Amino acid sequence: MSTNLASRFSEFCIRHRVVVSVVIALATLAMASTLTRIDVRTVFSDMVPHDHPYVQVHERYRDTFAGSNKVTILLKVNEGEIFRIPVLEEVQRITQGLTQITGVNSTQIVSIASRKLKRVNASSEGIETLPLMWPELPSSQEEVQALRQAVLNNPLVYGIYVDNNLGSTQIQVDFYDQLVDYTKIFPEIQGLLDASPIADQVSLHMVGEPILYGWVNHHLGETFTISMISLIAMLALLFLMNRTWRGTVLPLISGLVSCIWALGTGVLLGFNFDPLVIVVAFIITARCFSHAVQMIVRFDDLGDAGFEPRVAAEMTMRELFRPGLLGIVSDAGAILCVIATPIPLLQKVAILATIWVMTICISAVVLTPVLLSWVRAPLRFAHPVKVDGVLRGILGLTEKVVRTRARFIVLPLAAVLTLACAYKALDLTIGDASHGSPILWEDSDFNRDSALINELYPGSEQMFVVVEARDEDGLKSPEILQWMQDFSRYMERMPEIGGSVSLADIVVDVRRNLFEGNPRYRELGATLEENGELISFYAQGIDPDDLAQFTDARFQNGAVTLYFRDHKGDTLRNATYHANQFITDNPLEGADVRLAGGVLGIIAAVNEILLADQIEAICLALLVVVMCCVLVYRSSASGIFFIVPVVISNVVTFAFMAFNDIGMSISTIPVVALGIGLGVDYAFYIIDSIKEYLEKNPMASPEEAVVQALYSAGRGVLLTSVTLAAGVLFWSFSSLRFQAEMGMLIGLWLVTSAFTSLFVMPSLALVLKPAFVFGHGQANSAPAVSERSNQPKSIGN
Numbered sequence: 001m002s003t004n005l006a007s008r009f010s011e012f013c014i015r016h017r018v019v020v021s022v023v024i025a026l027a028t029l030a031m032a033s034t035l036t037r038i039d040v041r042t043v044f045s046d047m048v049p050h051d052h053p054y055v056q057v058h059e060r061y062r063d064t065f066a067g068s069n070k071v072t073i074l075l076k077v078n079e080g081e082i083f084r085i086p087v088l089e090e091v092q093r094i095t096q097g098l099t100q101i102t103g104v105n106s107t108q109i110v111s112i113a114s115r116k117l118k119r120v121n122a123s124s125e126g127i128e129t130l131p132l133m134w135p136e137l138p139s140s141q142e143e144v145q146a147l148r149q150a151v152l153n154n155p156l157v158y159g160i161y162v163d164n165n166l167g168s169t170q171i172q173v174d175f176y177d178q179l180v181d182y183t184k185i186f187p188e189i190q191g192l193l194d195a196s197p198i199a200d201q202v203s204l205h206m207v208g209e210p211i212l213y214g215w216v217n218h219h220l221g222e223t224f225t226i227s228m229i230s231l232i233a234m235l236a237l238l239f240l241m242n243r244t245w246r247g248t249v250l251p252l253i254s255g256l257v258s259c260i261w262a263l264g265t266g267v268l269l270g271f272n273f274d275p276l277v278i279v280v281a282f283i284i285t286a287r288c289f290s291h292a293v294q295m296i297v298r299f300d301d302l303g304d305a306g307f308e309p310r311v312a313a314e315m316t317m318r319e320l321f322r323p324g325l326l327g328i329v330s331d332a333g334a335i336l337c338v339i340a341t342p343i344p345l346l347q348k349v350a351i352l353a354t355i356w357v358m359t360i361c362i363s364a365v366v367l368t369p370v371l372l373s374w375v376r377a378p379l380r381f382a383h384p385v386k387v388d389g390v391l392r393g394i395l396g397l398t399e400k401v402v403r404t405r406a407r408f409i410v411l412p413l414a415a416v417l418t419l420a421c422a423y424k425a426l427d428l429t430i431g432d433a434s435h436g437s438p439i440l441w442e443d444s445d446f447n448r449d450s451a452l453i454n455e456l457y458p459g460s461e462q463m464f465v466v467v468e469a470r471d472e473d474g475l476k477s478p479e480i481l482q483w484m485q486d487f488s489r490y491m492e493r494m495p496e497i498g499g500s501v502s503l504a505d506i507v508v509d510v511r512r513n514l515f516e517g518n519p520r521y522r523e524l525g526a527t528l529e530e531n532g533e534l535i536s537f538y539a540q541g542i543d544p545d546d547l548a549q550f551t552d553a554r555f556q557n558g559a560v561t562l563y564f565r566d567h568k569g570d571t572l573r574n575a576t577y578h579a580n581q582f583i584t585d586n587p588l589e590g591a592d593v594r595l596a597g598g599v600l601g602i603i604a605a606v607n608e609i610l611l612a613d614q615i616e617a618i619c620l621a622l623l624v625v626v627m628c629c630v631l632v633y634r635s636s637a638s639g640i641f642f643i644v645p646v647v648i649s650n651v652v653t654f655a656f657m658a659f660n661d662i663g664m665s666i667s668t669i670p671v672v673a674l675g676i677g678l679g680v681d682y683a684f685y686i687i688d689s690i691k692e693y694l695e696k697n698p699m700a701s702p703e704e705a706v707v708q709a710l711y712s713a714g715r716g717v718l719l720t721s722v723t724l725a726a727g728v729l730f731w732s733f734s735s736l737r738f739q740a741e742m743g744m745l746i747g748l749w750l751v752t753s754a755f756t757s758l759f760v761m762p763s764l765a766l767v768l769k770p771a772f773v774f775g776h777g778q779a780n781s782a783p784a785v786s787e788r789s790n791q792p793k794s795i796g797n
Contacts, residue, residue: 006317006318006321007318009186009317009321010314010315010318010321010369011313011314011315011318013317013366013369014310014313014317014369014370014373016316016368017373017374020366020367020370021367021370024363024366024367025363027261028253028257028260028261030264031260031261031263031265031747032260032264033264033265034263034264034267034268035260035263035264035267036266038263038266038267038273039267039271039272039273039763040272040273040275041181041182041183041217041221041272041273041274041275042182042183042213042216042217042274042275042276043274043345044068044069044177044209045177045178045344046272046274046343046344046345046347046348047343047344047602047606047666047729048068048344048602048605048606049342049343049345049605049606049609050342050344051342051771052342052605052609053505053595053602053605054595054596054597054601054604054605054608055602055605056603057466057594057595057596057597057601058596058597058598058601058602061464061466061557061559061597062103062177062336062597063108063176064548064552064559065464065466065548065549065559065561065597066174066462066464066549066561066597066598067173067558067597068107068171068177068209068212068598068599068601068602069174069180069208069209069573069599070108070170070172070174070175070208070209070462070598070599071171071173071174071175071185071189071206071207071208071210071211072170072171072206072207072208072453072460072797073094073170073171073172073173073189073193073204073205073206074168074169074170074171074204074205074206074207074449074452074453074456075087075090075091075094075168075169075170075171075202075203075204076167076168076202076203076204076205076452076456077167077201077202078186078200078201078202078203079150079169080167081165081166081167082166082167082168082169083144083145083147083148083166084144085137085138085144086198086201086574087198087201087202088112088113088133088137088138088144088147089137090167090196090197090202091111091112091113091133091169091171092113092133092137093196093197094111094112094171094192094193094438095109095113095114095171095721096113097192098171098173098189098192099408100186100188101173101175101178101185101188101189101192102179102188103175103176103180103181103183103185104173104174104176105173105174105176106390107545108172108173108174108548108549109171109173109174110161110171110172110173110549111161111169111170111171111172112132112133112151112157112162112169113132113134113137113146113162113171114131114134114476115131115134115135115542115543115546116131116546116549117131117132117154117156117157117161118130118131118132118154118156118510118538118542118546119131119132119150119154120153120154120510120513120537120538121513126549127510127513127514127537127538127540128540129537129538129539129540132147132150132151132154132157133147148166151166151549153513153517154509155505155509156501156506156509158505159457159458159499159725160237160457160458160499160501160563161333163456164456165456167556168456169726170453170457174244175210180210180354181311182210182213182214182216182217183217184212185210185211185214186210186211186213186214186215186217186218187214187218187645189206189210189211189214190206190214193206199304205445205448205449205452205453206449207446207449207450207453207460208599209599211441211446211610212437212440213445215439215440215444215445215446215745216250216275216439216736217275219230219735219736220275222734222735223275223278223734223736223739224330226730226731226733226734226739227278229730230282230727230728230730230731231285231727233726233727233730234249234289234723234724234726234727235248235252236723237722237723237726237727238251238289238293238723240385240387241387241388241391241719241722241723242296242719243381243385243386243388244300244381246296246372246375247296248294248299250292250295250296250371250372251288251289251292251293251296251368251369253363253367253368253371254288254289254291254292254363254364254367254368255288255289255292255358255363255494257362257363257367258284258285258288258356258358258359258360258362258363258364258450259281259285259356261355261356261359261362261363262281262284262352262355262359265352265355266352266355269352270353271348271351271352274345274349276439276667276736276738276739277345277349277670277787278560278739279665279671279731279738279739279743279746280349280353280670280671280674281329281356282728282731282746283671283674283746284353284356284357284360286362286720286724286727286728286746286750287331287357287360287681288360288364288683289323289720289723289724290681290716290720290724291327291328291360291364291368291681292363292368293317293365293716293719293720293723294320294324294685294713294716294720295317295320295324295364295365295368295369295372296368296372296716297709297712297716297719298316298319298320298712298713298716299312299313299316299369299372299375301712302315302316305541307371309372309374309375309376310373312372313369313370313372313373314369314373316366316369316372317366317369319692320365320685321365321703322632322688323684323685323687323688323689323713324361324364324365324685325365326628326629326632326688327680327681327684327685328357328358328360328361328365329358329628330510330624330625330628330629330681330684331674331681332354332357333621333624333625333628333675334621334624334625334674334676335349335350335353335354335357335555335621335670335673335674336350336351336354336624337350337617337618337620337621337624337673338350338617338669338670339351339619340613340616340620341609341610341613341617341669342479342609342613343606343609343666345666346669346670348668349670350670350673353670353674359386367754389581391718391719391722394718394758395710395711395714395715395718395758398710398714398758398759398762399710399711401705401763402703402706402707402710402759402762402766403706403707403761407763407766407767408763408767410759410760410763411760411763411764411767414648414756414759414760416647416651417652418647418651419656420655421651421652421655422651422655424654424655424658425651425654425657425658426658427658428654428657428658428663428664429568429569429570429658429661429663430569430573430607430610430611430614430663430664430666431567431568431569431570431572431573431603431606431607431610431663431664431665432566432567432568432569432603432663433568433569433661433662433663434568434661434663435447435450435451435566435568436450436451436566437450438661438662438663438665438737438738438741439667439736439737439738440735440736440737440738441735441737441740442737444735444737450663454498454565454566456498457498457563458497458498458563458565459496459497459499459563459564459565460536460563460564460565461500461563461564461566461567461598461599461600462561462562462563462598462599462600463561463562463564463572463575463596463597463598463599463600463601463604464559464560464561464562464591464596464597464598464601465487465559465560465562465593465594465595465596465597466557466558466559466594466597467480467483467484467557467558467560467591467593467628468556468591468592468593469555469556469557469558469591470558470589470590470591470592471556471590472554472555472556473528473532473554473555473556473692474555474556474590474591475503475555475556475557475558476528476531476532476535476555477528477531477590478524478525478526478528478531479529479588479589480558480588480589480590480591481503481504481507481524481531482504482524483588483591484502484503484504484558484560485502485504485505485508485524485588486586487560487579487582487586488500488501488502488504488560488562490578490582490785491560491562491575491578491579491582494571494574494575494578495565495566496565496566496568496571496574496575497563497564497565497575498563498564498565499562499563500560500561500562500563501550501560501561502550502558502559502560502561503535503547503550503551503558504524506534506535506547507524507525507531507534507535507549508522508523508524508536509522510534510535510537510538511523511524511525511534514534514537527704535555535580544757549561552679559597561598562575564600567599567600567603567707568663569607569663572600572603572604572607573604573607575600575604576595576596576604576608579595579596580595584717606665606666610664610665610666610669613745614664614669617669618650618672618673618676621673621676622643622646624675625639625642625643625646625676625680626639626640626642626643627639629641629642633772634772635770635771635772637770637771637772638770639771641687641764641768641770641772642680642684643686644667644683644756644760644761644764645680645682645683645753645756645757645760645761646676646680648752648756648760649675649749649752649753649756650672650675650676651747652748652752653672653748653749653752654676656744656745657745657749660741660744662741662745667738668742671742671745671746675749680753682717682752682753682754682756682757682758683753683756683757685713685716685717685757685760686709686710686713686714686717686757686758686761686762687710687761687765687773688713689708689712689713690702690705690706690708690709690757690765690773690774691772691773691774693705693708693709694773701768702765702769702774703766705774706762706765706766709762710758710762714757714758717754717757717758718754721750721751721753721754722754723751724746725747725750725751726775728743728744728746728747728750729747730743731743731744731746766788
């Protein structure tokens with residue numbers, strides 16, 4: 001980017017500063033008028049990679065075998081068994097109440113009080129199939145005991161819907177994906193459970209995706225509160241360290257303008273704002289603060305040198321135009337690479353975040369110097385507390401390191417630490433890396449409920465595998481039923497899979513009942529016709545959709561449902577690998593087998609997309625940074641040089657994620673992509689300051705140029721990194737584990753980037769002396785300067 005272009009643009013903006021300010025103000029007001037229509041909610045379809053084979057299977061069969069928005073409610077008695085009339089009445093109350101929940105698929109409500117679960121009675125007169133406890137409850141103790149015995153005799157109920165100790169029961173309900181509204185489902189179910197008339201006798205627990213994202217929305221108010229506290233803390237620190245109102249108010253104005261423009265654009269594009277990506281908005285706002293602070297620091301330095309405010313503002317814009325724009329475009333390019341991931345949520349985040357980052361070109365690079373042109377030098381500081389001694393001490397340390405032979409120690413030390421972190425980063429998990437939901441804390445109600453259900457039952461989450469017979473009634477054939485049974489037994493060998501259920505389980509159970517419950521006869525029929533008769537016995541007196549979770553009405557498409565104890569990335573990869581291995585080793589004639597539906601099928605699809613695309617996306621983002629550097633500095637060496645801080649900050653961050661069991665997921669990918677640009681922004685300002693100083697002072701030594709850059713751009717780096725890192729600390733108090741961990745992640749990124757920019761990059765520049773930086777200065781070091789005549793006298797003046 002030519003100096004002439006920067007000069008002409010800066011001169012134009014300052015000369016027409018009134019017009020520029022009015023245009024930006026009017027555009028901001030116009031965008032602000034759209035914010036009343038902002039839509040903050042989680043949309044399920046945004047998180048689904050619709051072109052993935054697993055998702056296509058799920059969408060074809062979601063209304064029959066199992067949806068992705070299933071909720072499991074656990075009713076557990078405080079003591080004894082559930083087979084007491086008040087407890088059974090409560091099960092019935094909840095079952096009936098679920099029919100009134102928004103978006104419910106009433107045909108997918110399953111409990112011992114629904115018509116879905118049956119008791120099979122065999123006698124000399126034949127097989128009788130009746131609902132366990134529908135439509136009427138047991139009215140006497142004898143009927144209660146008969147119900148208890150029926151549950152114990154039914155392996156499709158005992159252990160799956162009633163635990164082995166008979167102390168709890170599950171109620172499952174599914175919702176139509178297109179009608180899901182997490183902001184309504186969670187409070188409505190919570191209200192249903194809170195109205196329990198026997199709350200002193202039972203405990204009620206609930207899990208499922210609608211409940212999880214319901215909790216996220218429940219904490220939305222807290223999220224906004226923490227955001228405001230963090231913002232206030234950052235502004236307070238800026239005020240404390242700058243000691244001027246302009247150093248506090250102007251970054252705030254810059255951040256607000258960017259925020260309003262970006263959110264307004266999102267509203268105009270029809271985007272919703274997922275609560276989990278609020279942390280991305282915080283990162284971008286932090287970047288805006290950083291660029292604005294750099295402008296203010298340079299303006300103050302020029303003011304100390306005797307320049308009038310208008311001239312100083314123009315010089316500030318001109319001199320920081322190149323590094324500022326380079327950092328912004330690199331940030332935007334890195335996050336835009338996420339758009340290649342075929343997941344709607346990530347694509348929306350990529351588009352909106354790119355727009356948001358690019359607005360910093362206006363709000364910080366243009367507006368901040370324009371507003372500074374009206375600022376007059378203050379007669380005194382805004383407060384008497386002077387903390388710049390600490391900052392100057394840190395900058396003095398960086399000077400000692402880079403001007404002495406200590407720089408030859410910093411570089412290998414940084415290399416060793418980077419290699420150590422790279423080794424740890426190899427343990428980074430694609431997908432969730434912990435039990436329960438990583439969005440919430442381990443001791444949250446949701447994760448404790450999930451752990452309890454997994455302790456009492458085969459698993460709280462499901463995945464179904466579809467068997468598609470080529471002919472009608474094909475599922476009744478012994479070969480297909482035997483394959484389903486063998487597949488179930490094979491998959492159950494995985495410790496993370498607690499059990500399974502399929503049409504084959506119904507057939508063998510009916511046959512056992514025909515022989516007075518003798519377990520020796522719990523086997524499949526020898527022919528298609530015999531299996532058809534057994535299924536007909538079971539189907540007598542039931543509605544067609546009562547078999548929907550096992551098969552369609554034509555007995556052509558069926559499902560094997562697997563119950564999982566967790567949805568960790570490794571668990572799902574192992575499950576899909578073993579499932580595909582069994583399918584390959586045991587080809588099924590007359591049918592096709594397709595993976596995989598249910599909520600875990602979708603999560604497995606997302607994980608596969610991320611595993612396949614993450615390396616490409618990261619490499620593409622790095623390539624964007626390299627190309628931006630090459631285009632701006634017209635040197636291929638510049639691209640390689642500026643990759644160093646990116647690699648260091650990202651490797652350290654990945655190691656931190658691996659150490660803390662933070663998986664690479666749909667929620668963390670945008671943060672990681674933004675971090676690529678975040679890792680290099682600070683370095684741009686410091687290295688460009690060295691280059692600019694040598695362009696103005698061609699006889700200056702490299703050491704003198706580096707020291708000048710540290711006390712100018714480095715001061716801005718230190719101000720912003722300390723301020724922003726302190727601000728993100730408040731996220732650690734969030735009730736959402738994801739936000740707390742992302743806050744720590746951002747803080748680590750800021751500290752690592754600042755350390756790299758202040759210690760590693762200046763040392764590397766002096767050791768390598770790249771031509772794109774030192775081409776205008778002397779090739780050899782001149783005698784070290786003992787006085788820093790151009791040093792600012794105060795951090796904040």
